[in-house]
Amino acid sequence: MATDKLRAWWAHRQGLDGSLLGASAADVLERSGWMRSVGGSAPYLGLFARARLDRETVDADVARLAVHELPSARGCTYVLPAADFELGLTVGAGAPAGELAAAEKYLGVTQAEIEQLCVTVAELLEASAGPLDPAAIKNAAGAAVRNLGEAGRKRGTTTTLPLALGLLQARGDIRRVPANGRLDQQRYGYVRWTPSPRGELPDMDTAQTELARRYFSWAAPASLKHFRWFSGFTAANAKKAVAPLELVPLDGTDLLLPKELADEFAAFTVPSEPSYALLAGIDGIHLLHRELSRLLDDADAGRPVPGRAGEKLGGQADPPSHLIVDRGRLAGLWEFDTQTNKIVYQAFGEDDAALRKAVAETEEFVRDRLGDARSFSLDSPKSRASRVADLRNSGH
Structure with missing residues (x-):
């Protein structure tokens, strides 16, 4: 199976090819998957890259419970659409x-x-x-x-x-409310949740299969190992969860995909034009599988990690900075420099007009709507200074 086809397909299913432009936050999350936040900018960056949603629109959706940050898969907090509140709480219980x-x-x-x-x-x-x-x-x-x-x-x-x-x-009896209405921080108050999104407790086997169904719609082709990472299920529970889905194996790999996507995947071709997106390092394009090497060309896997002597990019479990992707390929790294209010980046290829446009648009969004692009709650301009300097020395 051609690696470039797999990457481009993953990017397509993630809505990183423009196919989700103008969609609501809930629609994006239902199509591309739940988004990790950890007090950073990942949800805002991910929703902007896919649907060009601004922060105010996302915050309004959070306030009216169209989407919400809840403990869910593996007990970790994700931003979920309202349709998945009960499922997320159930599998995270x-x-x-x-x-x-x-x-x-x-x-x-x-x-x-x-x-x-x-x-x-x-x-x-x-x-x-x-x-x-x-x-x-x-x-x-x-x-x-x-x-x-x-x-x-x-x-x-x-x-x-x-x-x-x-x-x-x-149990869905209370929920956390961001102190200032924003997802990119970790100061919360609590309120009662009425009516609760939890109804009669669903059968756990059913809930786990429903999580598997959603996961493979977001992330396929994916392996059972990938699904186990996302779900936190044991090997036995993962096999049991996917059994009713009748997933189709991809020839020559351990990857699986739903039957209803098999024909579409077979007919899919890699777009000829670049399609850049600037995303957080914990965006679903990486974190749904958490196998960074699958996004890297061989030449890029051998690149040194900026600022880490002796370390290669292909040896990392997670990216050292935010991601630039092009049709699913990791095409560079970036950080936001609050001293200059500019994005500093390293491109893994030609720094073409399409890339510069994507950088400029994201830079404007971060500067004017977010103020910063933190990786997680404890990330700060001071803690990030060395990463910014390393990228500046190796890129732009």
Whole structure:
């Protein structure tokens, strides 16, 4: 199977070829997949690249619950469309349950104690006129929140409150509200979620198969290994989840795709013109599979990682900076320099007019709508300075 065809197809299914231009945020997420945020700019960059959505439009969709950031696959937070709220919460429910089990085992916490705290927190939020942040909840709950001492500090759970908040979120009883309405930060308040997106608890086998169905519509051709990475399922659960889907193997590979896409994929041809997109390093074009080498030409796999002596790009699990992709191929790296309000980038080929146009459009979006393009919540101009300098020395 020609690598360039696979890459271009992945980019097409991800809507990076203009096919999602003008779509809503919910439509983009349903077609291309849930988006990781981790307090960075990834959702904004991804939605801009695919549909040219501005930040204000996305924030309005978050405020009206057309899309929302929820704990879901692997217990990690993703931005999901409303149609997937219940599914995301269901498949992610194992993470807070596991945290509670660990706290019971190692920290002397009881299920009854946390359930009572859940009732207390829910009542506090029900009575509140607005969102309450964790500090305000802790103060209002008083003795219902217990400090877990040095043992808790070592395990990263200093009080019982996060355990209750995790369970309440997974059950769809409460939700996090961004403090300033934006996805690219990690300051939150909590509110009651009424009506809850959770109905009768679906059968977990059904939920896992529905997650597999969505995943392979976003990411196929993909392997079971890729799906296991995204879902966090065991090998047995992954096989069980995909069994009803009747996925078709791609000749000569371990990759699978849905039957309904097989003919379309066979007829697909690589576009002749470049189609550049500037994306976050955790965008779905990479993170749905988390196999960076599949996006790299052989020559580019041997490129040195900027600023990391002796390291090659093909040896990285994740990209060292934000991505420039062209028809699915990793065509460069970029960062935003807040000192100059410009994008600094390294192109892995010709720096043509199409690339310069894509850079200019993204630069304007980041400068005027976002103010910065952080990779994650703790990313800052200071922590990024060396990456910017390394890219400037190796590119533009």
